[in-house]
Amino acid sequence: MNLFELTVKYKELADRDDLDPEMIKDTLDSIEDTFNSKVDNIATWIERNQMNVDWLTKKIQELRELQTSLKNKNKQLNQYLTEAIDNAGYKEVKTDNHFLKPRNYRPSVIVSDESVVPDSYKNVEQVTKIDKKLLYEDLKNGKDIDGVELKPSRKVVIK
Template sequence: MKLFEINEAIKKIADRDDIDQQTLIDTLDSLKLTRDAKLDGLAGLIERDTADIDFLANKIKQLTEQKKQRQNQKENLLRYMTEVIDNAGIKELHTEHYILKPRSFRQKTVISDESKLPEVYRVKKEVVSIDKQKLYNDMKDGNEVPGAHLEPNRKTIIS
């Protein structure tokens, strides 16, 4: 029996007059126990999912840090390899598995002190964002706002 069906059965049985008091109490208790057991199971699933979400968020953070470390290591090793080959005056080096050819690419733009840059290099960007607090307050006061609406936000606290 589904949870909503259990709730409906409890309402129907509670409204009946043709059942003796003890049978009514026993039936309601039985239905409530079933409902409570199912809700307890749902709470357990939610708790497990919450723990999994926390674990995955932490894992993503760790993997992002590892990725950054690997990228930095790769860049440092490439720079070191290029310096060694350049220092030797070699234009192309053949190893057992690779052909190494240092090349010049477009120069990097490095900004060492942004405050010293002339105004001509500054770009102003206009960012438009929604004032959700004002929007909420206006709609809560009964004002209709095209393109927005309020909807219920009910949740159960599991403790």
């Protein structure tokens, strides 16, 4: 197999979304290539995936910010519209495209200073969290703890 054919094989593998981890391993094992070339192609694949992850993370953040902005803008516009209809003395307004009718909803509770609210209105919630740092130290020092184990973790650093 020549270099071009190998490159195409790696590219085809990277472009497939239907492969489970075992299938990927079997397919990589079946590619007849030098060890260095194989690991180099896999490292390139990882780098490309990471670039996509980074781009998607940034895009998700931008979309969340846009979503929040639009929700806030709609809230402000709705408040303006409600005040305008109320100030004009209308119970409802019909336009060519909309039927607008302000209505009363349940009032919102606004807590301006939690420290002065009587304790009878406060709920205490208890949250149980596992101290993984302490577990790690005890397991590392040979302590046997039911339901917990240390799992070796190894990765390749790509530079």
